[in-house]
Amino acid sequence: MDNKRKANESIELEAISTRGGPRRKITGKKTQGSVRAIDYYTQFGRLNACVAQHLLKRKHQIQFCIENSQPIPDHLLNVDHIIEQYLFHASNIKQRLSPESGALCAFGSNEFGMIAQREGVDERYRPALISSMKNQTLVQVQCGGQHSVCLTEDGNVSTWGCNDEGSLGSKLEDTAYAPIRVTQFLPSSEQGRVEGITDPVFTWRDFSNAKPEIKDPLEIKIDPKYEDTIIDVASGDTHCLALAASGRVYFWGSYKDVEGKNWADIQPSDDPRKVEDKDAKYFTGPKGKRFYPIHVSMLKHKVIAIACGFVHNAVIVEVNQGGVVRNKLVTWGMGEKGQLARPVFTPVKKTPEEIEQIPDEVLDSDRYVTFHVDKVESDYMPPKFANYSDGVDRHVEKVACGGYHTLVLAKSDKDGFVELFAAGLNNYGQLGISDGYSTKEERVKLSDKTALTKVDFFTKRGISISQIAAGEHHSLCVDASCRRLFAFGRSCSGQLGHTGECPKPGAFEVEPVEIFLEKDKENPIIEEISCGSFHSFVVTADGDVWSWGSGFHGQLGIGKLGESEDVVTLPTKADVLSGINKVRSKNNELQYQKAKVLKVAGGSQSSALIAMLK
Structure with missing residues (x-):
């Protein structure tokens, strides 16, 4: 040549x-x-x-x-x-x-295998190595309500913990005390052509035509070369999302509404897998659970970032507008508290008057008949663009989801000022929006936001935000210098880290308060922030991890608290490898290795991290 x-x-x-x-x-x-x-x-x-x-x-x-x-x-x-x-x-x-990677550790409650320790281990108060992942190159870990999910460098996804709601992406385990592989990331032909996404080599329609008689998902064997390569994972309370290099998204698990009903993304029609339900032959439409990854084929744009709340999802998609690519926010799931940042039909459950009109035999045969299933299918499950309260479209930089709220970093143009927006539940001020109320007594009237609303506190002070994270009822953010840390929302479990005294029950801060890792010292460079349900984490540039908030089950990773204590109200540095990676030198003396924390994730009663051993 x-x-x-x-x-x-x-x-x-x-x-x-x-x-x-x-x-x-x-x-x-x-x-x-x-x-x-x-x-x-x-x-x-x-x-x-x-x-x-x-x-x-x-x-x-x-x-x-x-x-x-x-x-x-x-x-x-x-x-x-x-x-x-x-x-x-x-x-x-x-x-x-090439992403840095390290050892996978977990800490907190192991009641349902949440920290992947052997059955019989109740809790770990300091990070414990997950032995079955020792030889894996880890790049991502996320914790949900009672389960966790991790991602390796070669795109393998593993889960562990409770599987009652399908959270593990496999029907093989009821409770997994060690990580299990999640497979079958196969796209549907229903998504059609999407700009920026290469047409798949193989879809479920091809497989369905080849072997239509196979219905049990456990019997379906897919050659890995036909599967999408996963590059990121996210976890909600009882569900997970996976983002593929192609820009496609996969879902498994279920969303639980305020009534405790299970809902899920709608399975594409060309996907032949079925899971039987004890009360119905099969789950259909948005009903029930998904015990295996399904392609979210209703997404009509290439996805570049994913986030999960307890029962909802928010993703950033690329949209070509007149030759200019802009990032926009798309949401779906059970957003009954405004966290979808767009209009939806509420409430999902029918009124007592409507239920009275339903015949008894129908009530007995269909446990979903008392709900507006058609509205869940038409309003909640289809991914749709989020709205801004002022009607101005913006370019989205980052997104984070809390329990029932959504945080977004966005700007109006390419060189614009990055501003923080929030939507969803605001009962504890977790949106950082005071509604103009000046006293704490008035702020019990805080309203939820059903569209993305600007957090004026930072805009008025000229503070540009670069990182965001959200817990069940609180939020964290870091400014553009990566040194100034702010927190707002519920504080009664010490999750804001702003006071040496334990706040009273129901206490919250609607106006962001600045947090210092060490008293009277400027914060070091902050690489990452993360929120559990009622606790918080910071990872600094030198690889240290700080935690604070609820630590009753050991989810702070700083050791056992006193008998009468269950919260830590100020940031505390964790000795990540204390007691778990002692190694003996040639002269038989105990030595400690050091660790650089790369990634940390908070869940409900457990947490996890990835650390490089130095």
Whole structure:
């Protein structure tokens, strides 16, 4: 192959590899955390798609030669240069973006296997290694209500904990005291063509046509090469989301409404898997649970970021508007408290008068008949764009979901000021919006927000926010300098970290308060923040982790509290590896290894982290 052809082919490969949306600007400084991991897998996904497309083009050229009895040119049979180019680009991506990884640890309650320790272990008050993941390269971990999910560098997803609601993505376990693999990330043909998403090689429709007799999901075996590569995971109270390099999203588990009913994303019609229910032959429409990943085929745009609340989801999608790509927020799930930031029909349950009109035999045969199932299917489950209270469309930078509220960082134009917006439940001031009330007595009247509303506290002070996190009833954020930390919302479990005294029951702060990790000292660079239901975490640039809030079950990771104590009201540095990774030197003396925390996640009664051993 001559040099000109090699040069043209290299340009073609590079051009194809950049399709599917704008590439992030890569500088000498490596990006951090899950953003870096997402970039890494996205670039590899594009590179693989590029090579596949180029080889398919060659295949068609060869077929054309054969069909027309023409000799096949040597350059169509020689793939050495393509291999060289692939290895060159792969090495470049690896060098620039390869995410740091480390050992997976968990702490807190193990009542339902939430920290992946052996059955019989009740709690761990300091991080405990998850032994079955020792040889895995971990890049992400998230904790839900009574389950957790993690992601390895090669895209493998594992879950552990309670599976009553389908939270583990597998029907194999009722309760998993060790991580189990989640598989079958196979797209549906229903999504259709989406800008920036490569058409799948294989869909459920292909499989259904091939083996229509197989209905039990446990019997379906999918070759991993046909599955989407997962690059990020998120967890709600009893459900999970997974984001693929392709920009597709997968769901499993269920959403529980305020009445305790189970709802779920609607399974695509070409997906042949079925799970029987004790009270109905099969779950249909939005009813029930999903014990395996299903493709959220109703998403009509490429997704670049995902977040889960207790019973809702928020994702950032790329939308091409007149040749300009803007990021927008899309939400779905059981958003009965305004957290979807868009209009929905409420309440989901029918009124007593409506229920009285339902015949007894129908009530006995269908436990969902007392609910507006049609409204759940039409209003709640379809992913739709979120609204802003002032009607102005914005470019979304980041999203975080709390129990029943949603936080968004957005700006009005490319070079605009990044502002914080919030929607959803505001009963404890977790939105940071005071409604103009000046006294705490008046603030018991705080209203929920059904559209994204600006948090004026930061805008008025010229504070640009760069990081956000949300718990059940509280929120955290960090400014653009990555040193100023703010908290607002419920404080009665010490989750705000702003006072040395334990707040009274029901206490909250609607106006953001500034938090200092150490008294009278400027905070170090903050790499990441995370919220559990009633506790909080900070990871600093030097790899330290600080925690505060409710620690009754050990979910703070700082050791056992006093007999009469169950909360920590000020940030406390955790000795991550204390007591769990003592190693013996050659002279048989005990030594401690140090650790650099890369990722931390808070759940309800448990937490997890990924740490590099130094």
